[in-house]
Amino acid sequence: xxxxxxxxxxxxFPGRKSxxxxxxxxxxxxxAGKILGVVGESGAGKSTVGNAVIGLLQEPGHIAGGQVxxxxxxxxxxxxKKMRQLRGRKIGMIFQDPLTSLDPLQTVEAQLVETIxxxxxxxxxxxxQRAIELIDAVGIPNPAERIKQYPHQFSGGxxxxxxxxxxxxxxxxxxxADEPTTALDVSIQAQILELMKxxxxxxxxxxxxxxxxxxxxxxxTDHVAVMYHGELxxxxxxxxxxxxxxxxxxxxxxxxVPRPDIKVERFPVVNYIEKAGTPQKHIDISTHWLGKSRxxxxxxxxxxxxxxxxxxxxxxxxxxxSQREYFHAVKKxxxxxxxxxxxxxxxxxxxxxxxxxxxxxxxxHPSGGSILFGNTELTSLKNQRETMAMRRQMQMIFQDPYxxxxxxxxxKDIIAEPIKFHKLASSNSExxxxxxxxxxxxxxxxxxxxxxxHEFSGGQRQRISIARAxxxxxxxxxxxxxxxALDVSIQAQILxxxxxLQEELGLTMLFISHDLAVIRQMCNRIGVMRNxxxxxxxxxxxxxxxxQHEYTQQLLNxxxxxxxxxxxxxxxx
Amino acid sequence: MADVSTSNSEPKGRLARIIDSDLFHSFLRSxxxxxxxxxxxxxxxxxxxxxxxxxxxxxxxATISILDARVPPVWMEFADPRFLLGTxxxxxxxxxxxxxxxxxxxxxxxxxxxxxxxxxxxxGLVAGYMGGRVDAIIMRIADVQLTxxxxxxxxxxDGVAAGIxxxxxxxxxxxxxxxxxxxxxxxxxYARTVRGSTMVEKNKEYVQAARVIGIPSVIIMVRHILPxxxxxxxxxATINLALAIVTESSLSFLGVGMPPTQPSxxxxxxxxNDFLYSGEWWIAxxxxxxxxxxxxxxxxxxxxxxxxxxxxxx
Numbered sequence: 001x002x003x004x005x006x007x008x009x010x011x012x013f014p015g016r017k018s019x020x021x022x023x024x025x026x027x028x029x030x031x032a033g034k035i036l037g038v039v040g041e042s043g044a045g046k047s048t049v050g051n052a053v054i055g056l057l058q059e060p061g062h063i064a065g066g067q068v069x070x071x072x073x074x075x076x077x078x079x080x081k082k083m084r085q086l087r088g089r090k091i092g093m094i095f096q097d098p099l100t101s102l103d104p105l106q107t108v109e110a111q112l113v114e115t116i117x118x119x120x121x122x123x124x125x126x127x128x129q130r131a132i133e134l135i136d137a138v139g140i141p142n143p144a145e146r147i148k149q150y151p152h153q154f155s156g157g158x159x160x161x162x163x164x165x166x167x168x169x170x171x172x173x174x175x176x177a178d179e180p181t182t183a184l185d186v187s188i189q190a191q192i193l194e195l196m197k198x199x200x201x202x203x204x205x206x207x208x209x210x211x212x213x214x215x216x217x218x219x220x221t222d223h224v225a226v227m228y229h230g231e232l233x234x235x236x237x238x239x240x241x242x243x244x245x246x247x248x249x250x251x252x253x254x255x256x257v258p259r260p261d262i263k264v265e266r267f268p269v270v271n272y273i274e275k276a277g278t279p280q281k282h283i284d285i286s287t288h289w290l291g292k293s294r295x296x297x298x299x300x301x302x303x304x305x306x307x308x309x310x311x312x313x314x315x316x317x318x319x320x321x322s323q324r325e326y327f328h329a330v331k332k333x334x335x336x337x338x339x340x341x342x343x344x345x346x347x348x349x350x351x352x353x354x355x356x357x358x359x360x361x362x363x364x365h366p367s368g369g370s371i372l373f374g375n376t377e378l379t380s381l382k383n384q385r386e387t388m389a390m391r392r393q394m395q396m397i398f399q400d401p402y403x404x405x406x407x408x409x410x411x412k413d414i415i416a417e418p419i420k421f422h423k424l425a426s427s428n429s430e431x432x433x434x435x436x437x438x439x440x441x442x443x444x445x446x447x448x449x450x451x452x453x454h455e456f457s458g459g460q461r462q463r464i465s466i467a468r469a470x471x472x473x474x475x476x477x478x479x480x481x482x483x484x485a486l487d488v489s490i491q492a493q494i495l496x497x498x499x500x501l502q503e504e505l506g507l508t509m510l511f512i513s514h515d516l517a518v519i520r521q522m523c524n525r526i527g528v529m530r531n532x533x534x535x536x537x538x539x540x541x542x543x544x545x546x547x548q549h550e551y552t553q554q555l556l557n558x559x560x561x562x563x564x565x566x567x568x569x570x571x572x573x
Numbered sequence: 574m575a576d577v578s579t580s581n582s583e584p585k586g587r588l589a590r591i592i593d594s595d596l597f598h599s600f601l602r603s604x605x606x607x608x609x610x611x612x613x614x615x616x617x618x619x620x621x622x623x624x625x626x627x628x629x630x631x632x633x634x635a636t637i638s639i640l641d642a643r644v645p646p647v648w649m650e651f652a653d654p655r656f657l658l659g660t661x662x663x664x665x666x667x668x669x670x671x672x673x674x675x676x677x678x679x680x681x682x683x684x685x686x687x688x689x690x691x692x693x694x695x696x697g698l699v700a701g702y703m704g705g706r707v708d709a710i711i712m713r714i715a716d717v718q719l720t721x722x723x724x725x726x727x728x729x730x731d732g733v734a735a736g737i738x739x740x741x742x743x744x745x746x747x748x749x750x751x752x753x754x755x756x757x758x759x760x761x762x763y764a765r766t767v768r769g770s771t772m773v774e775k776n777k778e779y780v781q782a783a784r785v786i787g788i789p790s791v792i793i794m795v796r797h798i799l800p801x802x803x804x805x806x807x808x809x810a811t812i813n814l815a816l817a818i819v820t821e822s823s824l825s826f827l828g829v830g831m832p833p834t835q836p837s838x839x840x841x842x843x844x845x846n847d848f849l850y851s852g853e854w855w856i857a858x859x860x861x862x863x864x865x866x867x868x869x870x871x872x873x874x875x876x877x878x879x880x881x882x883x884x885x886x887x
Contacts (some may be wrong), residue, residue, distance in 0.1 A: 016598060128610065195862075197790075248732070299743075361785050362785070363781055363784060384789075387787065388787045391785065391786065391787035394782075394785075395785060395786070398778040398781065398782060398786045400778055403779060404781075404782055405777050405779050406797050406800075408801055409797075409800075417783075417786065418786040418787075419789070422786075430875075465782070468782065472786065
């Protein structure tokens with residue numbers, strides 16, 4: 001019998017002007033001991049399905065049609081009080097961010113015992129015993145001691161284990177996990193997924209996993225439902241759907257996932273992807289203003305040489321130098337970037353890779369070491385004029401497309417600012433022409449210039465960011481996780497765009513990412529960072545085929561396996 | 574206020590964007606706010622158009638007669654139909670006096686709010702963006718300032734100014750001294766708010782992008798950060814306008830504000846206060862009601878603006 005049975009679910013969010021249908025006619029089933037994955041890109045309505053089942057739809061959203069059954073009992077029409085008894089008791093929930101889903105002021109034990117005693121008729125002692133068992137079951141060592149600690153004493157992965165223990169407190173029949181591993185590093189993600197799969201089988205729990213990540217789907221789910229704009233486009237056994245997708249959307253979604261195993265020239269261009277805009281005309285770079293950037297001085301040897309770079313932040317200030325305490329974000333990092341190549345920096349969160357980028361651009365002043373850019377030593381630049389000349393040559397693309405554009409400026413002003421500031425054009429009309437061409441060139445179309453950033457989607461904003469970075473005619477582009485906030489299909493587009501631009505303009509790039517597959521697609525040479533140290537630098541293929549450093553090997557082993565994904569129709573797509 | 578929130582689709586004119594915005598919509602939904610807005614607008618109009626709307630000119634000595642002094646409002650005995658709300662002790666029409674007085678109160682209010690905002694925003698931006706020692710110095714000054722109540726500071730400045738410009742005609746300088754006094758007592762709030770928001774905005778990536786482009790700090794502060802921290806400033810300014818009017822009236826009532834020759838609402842109340850117990854209640858009560866109405870409506874507007882711009886309260 002199905003534990004969860006969703007029939008023709010329809011969720012509506014009435015707005016001021018129209019009713020937004022977040023979920024339309026979705027029917028799903030989950031059996032005990034099985035995992036159903038719901039996959040889709042942002043705005044597909046996948047989280048809304050989970051929230052509708054557990055009765056936590058955000059106002060003014062409501063279920064407008066269909067039924068939800070838990071073990072044959074209809075639950076979508078239950079009054080609030082009855083629903084509250086189900087939550088936690090029969091349905092457990094695992095949230096995305098382990099940092100915010102635990103109460104920081106209560107010990108883990110207190111939170112577990114409270115949940116257990118709310119739902120089960122146990123004494124304090126028994127509940128405590130049960131809490132220890134649960135903590136043991138989710139694989140936290142020394143459960144009896146660890147349970148007395150506060151959430152901040154656990155690492156991110158350990159916290160997510162506690163959250164899972166909380167969800168399992170009252171022996172629920174169904175667990176809903178909304179992006180359970182998105183906030184975690186790869187190595188921890190693999191462990192958590194394994195744990196979820198194990199618990200699901202051992203305890204015969206039905207699990208609904210909501211994710212945007214095809215790797216997660218391929219790793220742990222038995223069945224998968226693919227959602228697109230609130231509709232269910234494909235639903236079936238995971239092997240079946242991923243191996244031989246029927247619907248064109250599923251096909252395009254799968255083909256957009258970067259491959260960690262082989263380097264492809266370009267991501268396949270597929271339908272079903274949001275259009276960026278309507279570029280008017282094609283620009284011949286060799287004659288255009290943009291192409292006239294090659295007047296920079298010739299460099300013998302690498303363009304960027306970083307030697308023994310050190311960066312530390314003061315964590316405890318004091319008048320006396322001996323009393324100060326520091327956090328070492330970057331320790332003795334040295335590498336070269338050759339002209340025209342893409343150098344990748346990969347590492348988990350806190351490895352110091354973004355700090356390196358910010359030091360190179362001059363956002364942070366390094367504590368030690370040297371950065372040689374061309375023939376200029378960046379750390380010894382003194383006056384404004386020298387710095388300005390350097391700033392023009394290197395530009396940066398940031399991670400978060402929502403905060404990297406000033407919300408109060410029109411797009412054309414955002415892009416015109418660097419041109420005007422560096423006096424790269426002679427007249428205002430020339431600036432306007434250049435801005436229009438830039439917008440065309442990044443695929444948005446000149447009409448986009450009149451709008452404000454909030455009128456664009458994440459991918460489009462990232463294109464605006466790229467246009468702004470190109471507006472100083474840089475020779476060196478630093479990309480700090482440029483696609484990690486984007487959906488896979490958009491990511492594929494942006495990565496293609498970056499590749500095209502690099503080819504046309506002969507850009508040198510420093511590409512920073514936590515995603516090994518993306519790094520493999522983009523980079524010529526790769527540096528692996530951990531805890532502020534550079535573990536290994538190698539050519540792309542060599543690093544993936546024959547990793548030397550222990551940590552690199554470990555990272556590569558932990559990559560979610562994509563073997564299930566159909567690659568057959570990739571070439572034809 | 575224009576682009577606090579706008580809808581997507583094609584670029585539109587400013588007016589169309591305002592009417593379409595969520596802010597305007599939330600305004601229409603709140604009946605109290607609409608009434609407050611209409612009342613405020615009405616009071617502003619009467620005040621600023623006083624020379625044209627007022628039935629008399631209380632400053633035109635030729636039309637004033639001491640024989641008309643202390644005439645009660647029209648619905649009472651011994652009233653004069655020329656004076657709707659009666660007259661004060663010098664025979665000036667009270668209604669006209671209120672119109673003109675409100676004008677002075679509002680001008681003082683607006684000027685001091687603008688002055689305070691300029692001082693406060695600048696201090697807050699610099700403190701928040703620079704951080705470190707500059708921040709510490711500016712904010713310590715603000716802290717010290719905050720330990721004195723506004724009225725005390727205003728009295729202090731008035732006293733000091735009177736000492737310095739002792740010989741000069743008070744009637745000319747009272748206006749400017751008032752504005753400086755009010756501005757100096759209200760700037761701290763702006764500085765604190767702007768500093769907080771600046772520290773948040775400073776770490777956002779668009780500011781870092783501007784730094785990577787090489788734009789100097791001053792331009793980053795003014796062009797990039799300032800427009801993004803104006804929301805809360807607008808709220809404080811509205812609420813402070815009411816506060817400034819009240820403080821101005823208190824000062825005038827105490828005799829250190831506007832002189833009786835250029836009466837503000839506070840001065841009018843002060844004049845009326847002398848006659849309150851001798852039966853001529855209208856001289857104090859009507860300016861008092863006008864002041865209460867003005868402050869209440871402006872405050873209601875400010876409260877709505879605060880709630881509408883604060884996503885947490887929605």
